[in-house]
Amino acid sequence: MTLRKIFAGFLPTAAAWLAVMAIAPALAQNYPTRAITLIVPAAAGGPTDAVSRLIAESMTRTLGQQIIVENAGGAGGTIGMARVAKATPDGYTIAVWHIGQATAPSLYKDLRYNVIDDFDSIGRIADVPMTIVGKTALEAKNIKELIAWIKANKAAVTYAHAGIGSAAHLCALMFMHAINVQLTAVSYRGTGPALTDLMGGQFDMMCDQTTTTAAQIKGGKIKGYAATTKQRLAVLPDLPTLDESGLKGFEVSAWHAMWAPKGLPPEAAQKLTAALQTAIKDDKIRERLAALGADPVKPEQATPQALSAHLKAEIAKWSPVIEAAGVKAN
């Protein structure tokens, strides 16, 4: 083939490439020009879903394009987050996850992504307290009776979580460690469906977030035994904390944040971060989060830099806890 023919064959591709490079900045400046997928790495109806849909509603208004929530549950959120890590970094795939992003590296030795290098931080959203809850058929009337019953029945007691590395799993690990009893786990693709089964008495108990448990405790559909925070909860003031009930220092809550695949165009990253911060500053959104027991972060905690620093600190904090619990997902 002559040089002319090779060059002629090459020219259209080069022209196309140059054309794309010329309009790329304009495309980014007009971002977003179509709907954005928000991956929730847990089943619909759970705490992460509840927080995500609230934020998505506000960001849809701010960005002028639909934020479509897509649930991709399983394996403690690692299936959904792997999908996000591999997605095109064009600003049209984002994710909301939580403390599980910090625990996954310690629990999954062959995790298919790097929780720091494969994601761009968009910002933090809210911290959500957790509650020890049980089926209504349990005879235990309070946390002290529940712990006594658990110690008497040990592995006969069943508890649910949303996969190894989920917030429900981490909280249960800490609870079992604190009372020195191993319980039998029932794994779900999210604590939304787990809560439905708890109301149906399918298993004995779980540790789940107030975003979904508070209403069911108030409605008498499940029994609330304790909160996992240092202070009692405004949404459940009669619920004692584990700390005050003898498990001194017990404290865990599920912090939630937004990420995107690594390498976003700067304009997309800036617009996503600004839209998330608008949501967190919106009084109505803050009221609705607070009504679910969630504590929206302060604007200065919501920056991408603050999230990156928080994630690194949380990885360092939970790694020895998980090591001590001797738990590995694979």
Ligand code: MLT
């Ligand atoms: C968790 O335990 O990680 C969450 O509750 C999962 C979910 O939002 O379903």
